[in-house]
Amino acid sequence: MSLASAPAETRLPLGLERVRSWLGKSTGGLMVFPLVVLFLLFFFDEFDTAAFNVLIPDIEKAFHLTDSGIFAIVILNVSVVLLIGIPVGYYGDRLPRRTFVWVGGIVAGIFSFLTGTAGAVALLVVYRFGNGIGRLVNGPIHRSLLSDYYRPDDRPAVFSVHQNAPQLGAVFGPIAAGILASLFSWRMAFMVLIVPIVAVALLSLRLPEPLRGGTDDLEAAEAVAADRPMPFDRAARMLMAVKTLRRQYAAWLFIGAGYIPLAVYLPLFLKRAFGVAPFGRGLFSGAAAAATFAGLHLSKRLTFKWLAKDLGDPLKKAGWVLFAVGPGLLVYALSPTLVFAVVAGIAVSFVAGFFYVPFLTVQTLVSPARVRSLSYSFGDVFIIAGVWLLFILTGVSRVSDNHGIRWGLIATVPFWVIGGLVLRSAHRFVKEDANYALEVLQTAAKLRAERLGASSDLLLVVRNLSVAYDQTQVLFGVDLEVREGELVALLGTNGAGKSTLLKAISGLVHPIGGAVYFAGEDITQYQPEETAQLGIIQMPGGKSVFPTLTVKENIDLATWLYASDRKYIDDSMRQIFEIFPVLASRLDQQAGSLSGGEQQMLSLAQAFIAKPRLLMIDELSLGLAPVVVQMLLEIVKEIHQRGTTIILVEQSVNVALTVARHAYFMEKGEIRFDGATSELLARADILRSVFLEGASSLVGRDGSANGNSDAHRRTER
Numbered sequence: 001m002s003l004a005s006a007p008a009e010t011r012l013p014l015g016l017e018r019v020r021s022w023l024g025k026s027t028g029g030l031m032v033f034p035l036v037v038l039f040l041l042f043f044f045d046e047f048d049t050a051a052f053n054v055l056i057p058d059i060e061k062a063f064h065l066t067d068s069g070i071f072a073i074v075i076l077n078v079s080v081v082l083l084i085g086i087p088v089g090y091y092g093d094r095l096p097r098r099t100f101v102w103v104g105g106i107v108a109g110i111f112s113f114l115t116g117t118a119g120a121v122a123l124l125v126v127y128r129f130g131n132g133i134g135r136l137v138n139g140p141i142h143r144s145l146l147s148d149y150y151r152p153d154d155r156p157a158v159f160s161v162h163q164n165a166p167q168l169g170a171v172f173g174p175i176a177a178g179i180l181a182s183l184f185s186w187r188m189a190f191m192v193l194i195v196p197i198v199a200v201a202l203l204s205l206r207l208p209e210p211l212r213g214g215t216d217d218l219e220a221a222e223a224v225a226a227d228r229p230m231p232f233d234r235a236a237r238m239l240m241a242v243k244t245l246r247r248q249y250a251a252w253l254f255i256g257a258g259y260i261p262l263a264v265y266l267p268l269f270l271k272r273a274f275g276v277a278p279f280g281r282g283l284f285s286g287a288a289a290a291a292t293f294a295g296l297h298l299s300k301r302l303t304f305k306w307l308a309k310d311l312g313d314p315l316k317k318a319g320w321v322l323f324a325v326g327p328g329l330l331v332y333a334l335s336p337t338l339v340f341a342v343v344a345g346i347a348v349s350f351v352a353g354f355f356y357v358p359f360l361t362v363q364t365l366v367s368p369a370r371v372r373s374l375s376y377s378f379g380d381v382f383i384i385a386g387v388w389l390l391f392i393l394t395g396v397s398r399v400s401d402n403h404g405i406r407w408g409l410i411a412t413v414p415f416w417v418i419g420g421l422v423l424r425s426a427h428r429f430v431k432e433d434a435n436y437a438l439e440v441l442q443t444a445a446k447l448r449a450e451r452l453g454a455s456s457d458l459l460l461v462v463r464n465l466s467v468a469y470d471q472t473q474v475l476f477g478v479d480l481e482v483r484e485g486e487l488v489a490l491l492g493t494n495g496a497g498k499s500t501l502l503k504a505i506s507g508l509v510h511p512i513g514g515a516v517y518f519a520g521e522d523i524t525q526y527q528p529e530e531t532a533q534l535g536i537i538q539m540p541g542g543k544s545v546f547p548t549l550t551v552k553e554n555i556d557l558a559t560w561l562y563a564s565d566r567k568y569i570d571d572s573m574r575q576i577f578e579i580f581p582v583l584a585s586r587l588d589q590q591a592g593s594l595s596g597g598e599q600q601m602l603s604l605a606q607a608f609i610a611k612p613r614l615l616m617i618d619e620l621s622l623g624l625a626p627v628v629v630q631m632l633l634e635i636v637k638e639i640h641q642r643g644t645t646i647i648l649v650e651q652s653v654n655v656a657l658t659v660a661r662h663a664y665f666m667e668k669g670e671i672r673f674d675g676a677t678s679e680l681l682a683r684a685d686i687l688r689s690v691f692l693e694g695a696s697s698l699v700g701r702d703g704s705a706n707g708n709s710d711a712h713r714r715t716e717r
Contacts (some may be wrong), residue, residue, distance in 0.1 A: 026161050028154035034207055035149070035158060038142045039165045040200040041105050044193060045135045046169030048112045050289070051177035051189045052128070053263045054281045057271040058186040063121050071264045071397060073121075077128045078260060079384045084133065089140040089377025090232050093370060097145050098207045100137045105201025108134025109194045116190035138166075140376035147364045147372055148210035156307070156361045160300035163356040167296055170289030178282025186278070213369030217442055221369065235371040237510055237525035239378055244315070244366040244433040247426030248359075249382045254419030255322060256386030258412045261397070265412075266345075269405050274338040284342060288349035295353020303358045311365065311434055312427035314358030319424025321355045326416030333409035359423075366433035368440050390415060432513070439463065440515050440522065457484040458520075459645050460505065460614060465514035467497075467504050474500045476669045477514065482614070487636075487646045489656035489677060492666035498649045499540075501666070502616045506538045507531045518614070532561060537612035541619025541649070544603030547592025551583055551602060554591050558606035572609045579635060580605050597628035604635055615639065618649045633659050653680055 023032040052059070060070045092100055111130030118124040142162065150158045177189040213221035230238070239245055270276040270284060306313040328348035335341035367375035391397050391412075400408025443463055462480040466473065475497050482488050492498045503509045505516055507528040515524045518534055526534075545554050555576065559569050577584040580601045586594065591602055600620060607615055620636065621629040637659060640646050650656055656663050656677050663680060665673035673683060 023161065026154065026157040027150055028157075030150055030154070034145065035161060037200065037204045037207060038101070038145065039162055041101065041197070041204065042138050042142065042162060042165035043169045044197045044200065045105075045108050045138055046166035047173035047176070048108070048115075048131060048190065048193055049135075049166075050170040050173030050285060052115070054174040054177050054267050054285045055181055055186045055189060055278060056264055056267045057281075058181060058278060059124075062186070063124065065121070066401065071261070073125055073128065074264055075260060075387055075392070077125065077132055079387070085136050085140060085377040085380045086374070088136050089374040090235065092137075092141045092144055092373035092377075093212070093230070093235070096209050097141050097373070098204065098209050100141045101145070101207060102201045102204040104134045104137035104141070105204060106134070106198055107131075109197030109201065110134075112190050112197065113194040116187035136377075139380070140373045143360065143364065143376050144212075144373040145207075145210065148212055148214055148369075151215045152365065155364055156303040156357055157300055159360045159364075160296060160303075160357045163296055163360070164293060167289050167293035167353070171286045171293065174282035174285030174289070176282070178279035181278040181282075212372070216369055216438060230370055232374075233527075234525040235374050236378070238368060238371055239375055241510065241512055241525070242366055242368075242433045242436070243429035243512070244312075244362065244426045245375065245378075247422060247429070248315075248363065249379055251319075251322070251419045251423035251426075252379045252382035253386035253390065254415040254422065256383030257390035257396070258326075258415030258419065260383070260387045261391060261408070261412055265400065265405065265409050268400075269333070269409060270341070272405050273335075274341065276338070284345065287342070288345050291346045291350040292353035295350045296356055297353075299354040299357045302354070303361055306358060307361070310427075310431070311362070312430035315362045315430055316424050316427035318355050318359040318362075319420045319422075319427070321351060321420070322423060323417055323420030324351050326413045326420070329409060329416065330413045333406045333413075362430055366430060366437055368437045386415075436464070436513060436515075440524075443515065443517060443522075458482075459484045459486075459518065460647075461517040462501070462505065463515050463517070465501070465504060465511050465516065467500050467509055467511045469509075473512070474669050475504065475511070478666075478669070478671055480664055480671065480674075482645060482647060485643065485645055486662060487640050487648065487660050489660035489663040490647055490649045490666065491651065491653065491656055491663055491673075491680075493651065496666040497669040498666055499618055500669075502538055502618055502647070502649065505531070505616065506536050508538070532610065535611060535613030536616070537607045537610045537614070538616045539603050539607045539618060539620075541617075541622045544606060545591040545594075545599050547590065549591055550588050551591055551594070552587040554602055555583075555605060555609065558609045561610055568611075569609075572611075576605045576608060579608070579638060595628075596624050597632065600624070600628075600632055601635065604632070604639070608639060612644050614645045614647070616647045616649070619651075620648060621650065621652060621655055629655065630658075653677075656680070 023035060026032075027035060056070060059065075065073070088100065108131050111127050111134060114127040115124065115131060118127050143159070146158050146162060147155065177186070180186075180189045180192070211218070211221050240249075267281050267285070270281050276284065302317070303314050306317055325348060328344065328351060332341060332344040332348055335344055363375065364372065396411045399411045443461070458481055460480070460482040462478055465475055465478040465480075467475040478497075478501060480501070490498050490501070500509065504511050505518075507523070507526045507530065510525055515522060517523065518531070518536060521534075523531060523534065523536075546557070549557070555573070559572075562568050562572075582598060583601060583605060586598070591599060594602065604617075607617075617636065620632055624632070633655065636646065636648065640659075648656070648660060657680075660677050663673070663675070663677040664671055665680070665683075673680070
């Protein structure tokens with residue numbers, strides 16, 4: 001559903017028109033109802049979390065737990081809940097997100113109430129786990145919805161308002177919890193929450209379901225809305241191909257190890273170092289949250305300025321914020337008096353408030369619309385991994401029990417410093433990744449519209465493709481187009497990146513940037529078996545046959561895609577032996593004993609039986625005599641005439657001129673030439689690059705091609 005077709009704006013209760021006017025400015029004049037509902041759900045859920053954190057010393061005493069014991073409950077709960085966030089994010093990109101919102105709210109409310117009734121540690125663990133499950137939607141689903149409700153220019157303000165909810169919850173939650181615990185017991189702080197949480201959850205049933213990517217590019221989003229959802233493994237590869245997200249996730253490893261323990265350490269520090277009672281801890285936590293709220297509100301304005309300067313600047317600032325939290329915690333842990341600790345804690349909280357808006361704004365810009373929910377929840381894996389790998393398994397979690405709560409806090413400081421530096425380093429990739437996210441949506445929409453309208457015969461489209469092996473980049477922003485029924489020559493010197501380009505198209509390697517589209521579908525992160533099922537078949541040069549198997553066994557292996565279609569296999573066998581009669585007489589001969597030309601014929605036969613829609617032939621003439629090459633080219637022509645689109649990788653311009661009318665020339669991982677093969681004869685620079693020596697033998701005095709050139713005799717790359 002687009003915003004244009006959303007229900008009419010709901011009038012806010014109690015005549016809060018001033019509030020709606022303020023919210024209207026944040027939403028750029030679009031409906032404020034979704035932001036209000038999601039804000040309230042986030043607020044009450046965080047109210048529960050803040051109450052639990054401030055009451056940890058009381059809960060620890062009630063159940064006779066040690067620091068390690070209470071921390072184990074917290075970390076196990078957080079770990080399981082956040083890991084479940086992955087399927088929540090995955091299905092949030094496929095199913096109506098409104099359902100996640102209201103179900104999550106009701107579940108969170110019920111288990112918050114049950115927390116107050118827990119009579120044993122096991123029940124406490126189960127109830128906190130249930131509450132955490134209900135709260136899962138507040139991250140990936142809420143942020144995904146907000147990204148699709150509101151335009152990119154308004155998102156810094158929208159995310160600021162939404163992120164205010166947990167901060168306000170952290171202000172009022174501890175205070176209310178402290179009061180209720182002082183007047184009644186710690187249990188009452190949880191039991192009163194079920195009414196407002198469930199009420200807002202029911203209100204969320206009126207939320208409209210926005211179109212994914214509709215506020216990025218409405219026309220493009222509508223065009224691709226009917227596309228099938230992306231499988232998890234492909235979506236994960238798409239996210240990990242985004243350089244900015246990779247750095248953000250790496251930073252979460254360290255931030256998880258530094259942030260999660262604070263939920264336990266901060267209230268314990270006040271209790272043990274200064275003997276602060278529940279009410280006092282609640283006041284301090286509320287004041288600290290108010291400081292975070294102030295920092296967050298100020299960062300909203302600054303984020304607009306940072307974005308105007310450079311798309312990556314907000315992430316740079318977010319990195320410095322995390323870096324600064326580390327030394328701030330050190331000062332807090334070393335506080336000699338309660339007053340000093342309060343001032344230091346509030347100062348650190350204020351600085352921390354500057355993190356959320358720039359970080360979330362950048363993440364929504366660089367995350368492709370179709371996997372945006374998963375993008376938000378994917379980082380949870382790294383948060384949990386950081387806690388377990390860097391905090392628990394390294395023994396840092398035992399510092400508090402062995403050396404005191406102050407040293408427990410100090411031990412988390414390096415995680416913040418390192419995490420901030422890692423996050424800051426991602427700023428230089430933001431502009432490129434944001435453009436990529438929008439380009440993926442727009443290109444997919446354009447190709448799909450052309451395909452449905454029969455206005456284009458483009459079969460393969462490669463856009464801005466970059467590929468690296470480990471730390472060595474091989475392809476740099478490659479663009480290539482192949483039309484249905486075309487035979488294209490891909491030329492270049494040894495090491496130019498031709499084979500790597502074919503591997504990226506067929507899924508044998510996955511790019512670090514750019515996109516590949518086949519028949520209008522984004523196949524950038526497809527696996528080789530998936531591209532083969534689409535009809536993309538690659539014939540690697542000199543490596544296609546199994547030398548110890550017979551010719552027949554090699555052919556039989558090539559039928560794996562159609563093993564259940566005996567009729568097709570039989571018909572294909574007859575056609576193969578029509579095209580390759582020599583193979584019919586060699587069925588029982590080992591493939592390794594065939595001549596080089598016959599092995600290439602067998603390779604072509606294997607490719608043909610796979611029913612290629614796009615056949616990519618790598619180095620057909622590698623090391624073969626001219627007469628054999630000519631014979632193979634005739635076979636390639638016949639396969640092409642039967643309707644197969646072909647990309648022929650070659651070094652020889654002679655071969656290209658023989659079979660192809662269109663050619664691409666690659667050098668050092670980039671496309672240097674794109675045009676008619678006949679135009680290559682006028683490009684002396686390309687001829688010199690391809691042939692190195694003897695290029696002049698290709699071109700006569702009149703500029704015509706010399707068909708007797710032996711330039712195709714060369715060594716394998």
